[in-house]
Amino acid sequence: MAIPESVFRPFRTGEAERSDRVAGDRARHREKVREAIRDNIADIIADESIIGQDKNRIIKVPIRGIKEYRFIFGESSGGVAQGNGETERGQVVGKQDGDQDGPADRAGDRPGVDYYETDVSLEEVIDMMFEDLELPDLERKRLRHIESERNFRRHGFRQKGIRNRLDKRRTARARLRRKQAKVEEIDRPRFPFHEGDLTYRHITTDVKLESNAVVICIMDTSGSMDTAKKYLARSFFFLLYQFIRTKYQNVELVFVAHHATAKEVDEQEFFYKGESGGTMISSGYKRALEIIEERYHPTLWNVYSFHCSDGDNFDSDNPKTLELAGKLSEACNLFGYGEIKPLGPRYYESSMLNVFRQLDLDNFQTVLIERKEDVWPSFKALLAKERLPAEGTDG
Amino acid sequence: MAEWSIRELEQWDRRIRDIVAEFGLDCFPQEFEVCDHNQMLAYMAYSGMPSHYPHWSYGKSFEKLKTLYDYGVSGLPYEMVINSNPSVAYLMRDNSLLLQILTVAHVYGHNDFFKNNFTFASTDPEYTLSSFKARANRVRDYVEDPTIGLEQVEAVLDAAQALSMQCRRNLAIRKESAEEARQRAFEAAQPVADPFRNAHSEKEYVAPDLRRNPPVPDDDLLLFIRDHNPYLAEWERDLLTIAHEEAQYFLPQMETKIMNEGWASFWHQKILEQLDLPPELNIEFLVRHNQVVCPHEGSLNPYHLGIKVWQDLDRQCTERGEGRDYLFEVRESDRDSSFLRRHLNEELVRDLDLFQYGPEGDDLVVTEVSDEDGWRRVRDALVGQVGSSSLPVIRVVDGDHQGQRTLFLEHAHDGRDLQPEYAEKTLAFVHRLWQQEVVLDTSIGGKQTQLVHNDRGFAVRAA
Structure with missing residues (x-):
């Protein structure tokens, strides 16, 4: 039987470059992935590798694929596979996937868990996270203003400017005008652009001003704050730091580290250095109050203070701490206390949450952080636009 | 450009076609299109179709293929053939001459198989490309229709694609219409002429339930929903038809994966042996051929299994x-x-x-x-x-269960349980399309169980 003549269609470069026919479906899929990221942001935040990253870096987030559900068989069904020639009954050939999220991609024809990576810059993730959050109760105060938004607006034209603001249409028009005006030498073959023809768009910046604000981060760095606790505290402050830096142009940040004594430190030291010693929480509050007194008087400033500690305070220090916390709340628009108590077989530790319960003030909020998954919800509870009731305040 | 030209390929193709004819293979006219790796990934994402309706799942599939390819986890197939008349195959531009020859030979194997295997008889290969294109246009029209829009189309397609493989498995057997099934049930219930009826008491006549819908359990879930949910809009019915038709087109390929790959590999080997390749090409051929048909320990390589059986038959x-x-x-x-x-x-x-x-x-x-x-x-x-x-059989048993328009489905349990999370989520899709309570009768861990999805959400109850 003769085989009919076949056709060969050679590669056409233009075609390949022109038609990215998957583009639409990729974009739509990407949108869905974004939605999924937004829904699972707490999981991504809980990932250690995120904390402390440079925010311009592109991170590859392994995304558990948007699943395409169908009726499929479960893992327990087993199957048939090929061996190396020496397979025997009872031989272990693999592990059951304990993960309930889907059958493993192994020996057979079932759809595996779809893992693939997608490029998201940390900044994008942060933007998505902070969409609905803001510093609560920001009041209009006198004196200094912070720039909260900076917009660029077109504002007329100039003869001088940078290259990418060149307005080609106006430049060409200016040249034509000049050509029309030059009656005598109209037959010149070339009529080049003159420097005077060049027209550039002029841009001005619009600055929206808001009241000035300062955020005071107070962290317990005493000996009882072990690595796990410090990690949780730092995650919390990292979020806070990113949040302030993303949403506000000019909010000031002050870092206070305390154990039995407190001192103001810089960002680097605050996030990366460890200390040890006993715990006197009051010392941190005292230092914060001093800073407020000296530099950020509450009549002129919106003050926000956040404190993270394991709550393992010297008992004798509690009354003083309570008193200073009250004072600090008065001075601040919001004072948030996060207690870090990782779960685990630990001996009973004292908790400041019980002590702070006596302090019944609207702008004093406490949260309990037990695991890394709690960091984001607690953070959200403190700063959500619609103030959620702060959760998990039981010690 | 690689070390070959189209003219060279055409010469090899002519020789290959002569050998193919000599072996007695019976093929559709064949078209080859040279593409680069990005186009190949795109073709793969859309199962080879040059036009296909848009859906995010193909974007996902592309992303996944690309990730695997970029990280070198998996290479690209040397070839991709689609079942149509004329048959269309894609050749990767960057492959070596030998790989192209091997691919061309392999493609004729598939071509012959598509044309002659009985499971493909129902696929109308003359109209493959045009019907895919027509479906794509219909979906795009619905997306662009301001009264419908992407979100709504997607909601229906998501559900329809999830259920599309819940269909009849053997398309060579004609599907009985509801009237025929009722007629058969009616006739079966009639007393047979019994020559010894005086010798023993007459069997009591039980009237068959002819109102039951479907009269016999129906495998085509999407079609049943399309035809029996009166609240679906015309465009929604059309989307269900589209998803169903597409599944029917791909089903034969799923049903013959091992045979088909084995057949093509068996013949490409025979053909290349006949070609009298120069030694350096021959060595490359042996290497490549072994890569394709080598056994995968701990799993199953359909190429390997297939070619082994064909070689044994030969x-x-x-x-x-x-x-x-x-x-x-x-x-x-x-x-x-x-x-x-x-x-x-x-x-x-x-x-x-x-x-x-x-x-x-x-x-x-x-x-x-x-x-x-x-x-x-x-x-x-x-x-x-x-x-x-590899897919569970789920049938529609009753479209008006307990007179409540509840859709009653049954899983024909063959010893393998359903994956519970997937069953739950997929049932939600059935509910979305049926717009009324759905019940799936199955067995989980040996216990008869009913999975229910209604307006109140999902529930599990003992049957």
Whole structure:
């Protein structure tokens, strides 16, 4: 039987470059992935590798694929596979996937868990996270203003400017005008652009001003704050730091580290250095109050203070701490206390949450952080636009 | 550009076609299109179709393929053929001359298989490209229609794609219409002419339930919903039709994966042996061929399994002193399940060292090996998991359960449980399309269970 003549269609470069026919479906899929990221942001935040990253870096987030559900068989069904020639009954050939999220991609024809990576810059993730959050109760105060938004607006034209603001249409028009005006030498073959023809768009910046604000981060760095606790505290402050830096142009940040004594430190030291010693929480509050007194008087400033500690305070220090916390709340628009108590077989530790319960003030909020998954919800509870009731305040 | 030209390929193709004709393969006219790796990834994402309706799942599929490709986890296939008349195949621009020759030969194997295997008879290959294009246009029209829009189309397509493989498995058997089924039920219930009716008491007449819908359990879930949910809009029905038709087109390829790949590999080997390749090409051929058909320990390589069975059949024919007529018969009248059941013999099972495994605690443990006692059980287990048997059979039993317009589905349990999370989520899709309570009767861990999805959400109850 003769085989009919076949056709060969050679590669056409233009075609390949022109038609990215998957583009639409990729974009739509990407949108869905974004939605999924937004829904699972707490999981991504809980990932250690995120904390402390440079925010311009592109991170590859392994995304558990948007699943395409169908009726499929479960893992327990087993199957048939090929061996190396020496397979025997009872031989272990693999592990059951304990993960309930889907059958493993192994020996057979079932759809595996779809893992693939997608490029998201940390900044994008942060933007998505902070969409609905803001510093609560920001009041209009006198004196200094912070720039909260900076917009660029077109504002007329100039003869001088940078290259990418060149307005080609106006430049060409200016040249034509000049050509029309030059009656005598109209037959010149070339009529080049003159420097005077060049027209550039002029841009001005619009600055929206808001009241000035300062955020005071107070962290317990005493000996009882072990690595796990410090990690949780730092995650919390990292979020806070990113949040302030993303949403506000000019909010000031002050870092206070305390154990039995407190001192103001810089960002680097605050996030990366460890200390040890006993715990006197009051010392941190005292230092914060001093800073407020000296530099950020509450009549002129919106003050926000956040404190993270394991709550393992010297008992004798509690009354003083309570008193200073009250004072600090008065001075601040919001004072948030996060207690870090990782779960685990630990001996009973004292908790400041019980002590702070006596302090019944609207702008004093406490949260309990037990695991890394709690960091984001607690953070959200403190700063959500619609103030959620702060959760998990039981010690 | 690689070290070959189109003219060279055409020359090789001419020689290959002569050999193909000599071997007696029977092909559609063949078209080859040269593409680069990005185009290849795109074709793969859309199962080879040059036009296809848009859906995010193809974007996902592309992303996944690209990730795997970029990280070198998996390469690209050398070839991709689609079942149409004329047949269309894609060749990767950056492949070597030998790979192109190998691919061309392989493609004729698939081409012959598509044209002659009985499962493909229902696919209308003359209209493949145009019907895919027409479906794509319909979906795009709905997306652009301001009264419908992307969100709504997507909601229906998501659900329809999830259910599209819940359809009849053997398309060569004509589907009985509801009237015919009722007629049959009615006739079956009539008393037969009994010559000895005086000798024993007459059987009591039980009137058949002719109002039941469907009269017999229906495999085509999407079609049943389309035809019996009066609240669906015309465009929603059309989307269900589209998803159904597409599944029907791809079903035969799923049903014959092992046979088809084995057949194409068997023939590309025979063809290349006849080509008298120069030594350097011949060595590359041996390397590439072995890469394609090598066994995958701990899983199953359909190319390997397929070519082994075909080679064994070929050997038997030769030993009997016959030509290859029998081979051509088998390629016409079998599908993976029957092919393996009939032709995977003890020797082969042993030679391949196939084994059956199952869970034991956290581990997967070999439960059966291919020795004298076990090989039949291993083979039967394999037959039970190839082709569409890798998907559970779920049938519509009643479209008006308890007079409440509840959709009652039954899972024909064959010893394999449903994956619970997937079952729950997929049932939600059924509910979305049926717009009324749906019940799925299945067995979980040996207990008869009903999964329910209604306006209040999902629930599990003991049957």
